Amino acid sequence: PQPATGYSFSAASGPLPAEVRAAVAEACMPPNGGRSILSLPFTSDAYRRLQDETEACLRRLLDIPDEFRVLFLQGGATLQFAMLPLNLLGGARLAAYVDTGHWSRRAIEEAGRYADPDIVARAVGHIPHEHDWQLDPRAAYCHITTNETADGLQFDRLPAIPVPLVADMSSDLLTRxxxxxxxxxxxxxxxxxxxxxxxxxxxxxxxxxxxAHPATPRAMNYTAQAEAASRVNTPPVFPVLVAHRMLHWIERQGGVAAMAAAVERRSAAVYAVLDDSGGFYRNTIARAHRSRVNPCFHLADQGLTERFLDAAQRAGLHDLRGHPRTGGIRVSLYNGVEDEAVAALAGFMREFARTQG
Ligand code: PMP
Incomplete structure (x- = not known):
């Protein structure tokens, strides 16, 4: 619980559980005067072990088959928007993209510098079934955004398609x-x-x-990174430590099944308020494609949006403003969000609708 400061529902960064924050703090300031993670050389055995354990834990959690490599990279998901065509086109130009909203459009825009992105389907409130995509089997790959963080729209399953499926899972990896x-x-x-x-x-x-295209920078080359165990250059040691602690925390909670159950339960609590509000709160996404991670909605009377955000803030419910492009309200329910936070938010929303509706 965070009674003094309240709860954050930020879409940009998820909260880390108290247990994970404590473990990270200890790694920064080891009580026995040991070496702090903040200055651990990436060339040390200790770092190698840390990265190996992080990968092993991720493999256990997601049941990753042996023929898959795991890379630890920098530059955010946005850099991957460029790295994907640079690494996967193999001299071709054609790459397929599904346009489901804001983040897939950013990926398409960036790919356009290196590829001819072919938009094979567009989502408007619901994601068309892959049988209805105009997918050219010659495409080097087909890119999807499994969860549209800004739009509150999510694939309910991975599509079965005849070209390599490439997925941006920045806002739902390890939630299912x-x-x-x-x-x-x-x-x-x-x-x-x-x-x-x-x-x-x-x-x-x-x-x-x-x-990879021959002009691909070495630090951005998947093959070079795979051969160098993600250590073509200095890897992000501290973020790897945090991921190590968080992944092991997820494992102790019961793994991905437990995360999936939690996000299902929490999003159901939010959607129940919307659906029971008699139209006071509005969400226009098809039920199957409603995001379990980032439920988004508008107030039917949009003049009440600022009042909602102010009152939420005073109630200790922070970072609920929707993405600037979509407006409205967005609730982000990443793995570190607590049930108490969601219960507090649901209670607030019902009360706001009752008093303002
Ligand atoms: N893809 C998705 C689905 C996202 O939600 C975000 C961040 N909101 C990004 C890509 C961009 O990530 P980054 O800022 O790490 O480049």
Whole structure:
């Protein structure tokens, strides 16, 4: 509980559980005068062990098959928008993209510098079934955003398609199991569901290696990074430590199944308030594609949005403003969010609707 400061529902960065914060603090300031993680050389055995254990834990949690490599990279998910075409096109130009909202559009825009992105489907309130995508089988890959953080729209399952499926999972990695029979590459910046900014986890099938454009910078080359165990240059040591502690915390909670149950329960609590509000709160996303992680909604009377945000803030419920492009309200329910926070928010929302409606 955080009674003094309240609760944050920020979409940009997820909260870390108190147990994880304490473990990170201890690694920064070891009580017995040991070496602080903040100055641990990446060349040391201790760092290698840390990275190996982090990868092993991630593999256990997601049941990652042996033919997949795990890379620990920098530059955020945004850098991957460029690294994907640089590494995967293999001399071709055609790459397929599904436009589901804000973040997929950012990926498409960036890919346009290196590729001919072909938009094979667009989501408007619901994600078209893959049978209805205009997918050219010659595309080097097909990119999706599994959870649209700004729009509150989420794939309910990974599509089965005949070209390598590449998925931005920055806002839902480790909130549900992953089907590796369908996925060729998945990536996520870690600041929302597994740690702090500065680390991007990338999981890719080994047969996708060896296709990088010759001008690809070495630190951005998946093959070079895979060969160097993600240590072409200095890796993000501190963010890896945080991910290590958070992944082990997730494992102690019961793994991905427990995270999936929690996000299901928490989002159901928020959607129940919307659906029971008699139209006071509005969400126009098809039920199957409502985000379990970032429920978004508008107040039917949009003139009440600022009043809602002010009153929430006074009640200790912070960072609820929707993405600037969509407006309205957004609730982010990353792995570190607590049930008490969601209960407090749901209670506040019902009361606000009762008194203002
Ligand atoms: N993709 C998605 C789905 C996101 O939610 C975000 C961040 N909000 C990004 C990409 C961009 O991540 P970064 O800021 O780490 O580049």
């Amino acid at each position: 199991p992953l089907d590796f029979t369908r996925l060729a590459l998945g990536y996520a910046a870690t600041q929302k569901t597994i740690g702090v900014p500065g680390l991007t986890v990338l999981i890719l099938r080994a047969d996708l290696l060896g296709r």
